[in-house]
Amino acid sequence: THRRWLMGANPELSDLIDATIGSRRWHRHPEQLDLLNDYVEDKPFLEKLGAIKHLRKEGLAKYVKEHNGIDVDPDSIFDIQVKRIHSYKRQLMNILHIMYQYHKLKTDPDFDMLPTTYFFGGKAAPGYYIAKETIRLINAVADKVNNDASIKGKIKVVFIENFGVSIGEIVYPAADVSEQISTASKEASGTGNMKFMMNGAITLGTLDGANVEIRDAVGGDENCVIFGLKAEEVLNYYATGTYSAWDEYNTNENVRLVVNQLTDGTYGNFQSLSDYLIRANDEFFILKDFNAYADAHVEIMKRYQKRFQWLKSSAINIANSGVFSSDRTIDEYANEIWQVKPVMIP
């Protein structure tokens, strides 16, 4: 609901929207956020939007300083993946990509990137070994990368403990980039993607779950970054059994690099995750999507440098997020499934 995730969690943004289109309509009818579409090229509005995002990034930075003791720069890109830790949601692909970027920074003088802070948050079920190992890897990479002065703060990695809705209210409004990278065909909908969108984050995602509807709502690929296998391709691999993680490892040097680093001591011993990817044949196509994911990050950085365009995209995301309020969902259920009429309270 936009009441909790926009009006409640982001009062600064909510006030800006009130001042721009009035409060009377969108508070009760979130679809009317689309009145903001008239302001997506309005410089003073976009400047205020940018200032609010910065303020909320400072707020998350302060939280992280207090809880993790890590200094993060609110001027860096805040790239955030918060959700249950699960193989299909592919937090492992995210952290492997960070390992790749770190390696490039250390070894390739021609490689450059915008300073980025990567946030992870979420719980693993107690007996879910691979999920627990993924958290352990995220923290191992964070320890190494955050303390390497030679990369001049270009990458910071933060694992937010005990993620839940209250911490979510600090996290979602602070995102520049919303990581929605589940293997196509696996996510029924997702709701985190919607919370990020109403707070002006740009979706970096696969064509899965409600990312499909988000892409449509924002008018296509100009205002989100979509990458990777399509659901049909994934289902075809499952049906034919033709995917080979081992072939991917042998033919893709970026993949080989990061998989080797799981066991060569760079970050400690993650034989479990290496075996999961290679011996168990990478059931969620992390290796297959790896290069496309890296390219998607390059695209994000290209867009982030064009501040006006970025803020315009951010505004377009907010303006078209109303359809994702649970109000609309409940209305649809009431009308189409339950066939009940609302009772008006006098």
Ligand SMILES: *Cc1c(COP(=O)(O)O)cnc(C)c1O
């Ligand atoms: C929204 C939310 C989720 C669901 O996130 P997805 O990205 O859709 O998986 C899970 N946990 C918490 C605490 C949330 O607020």
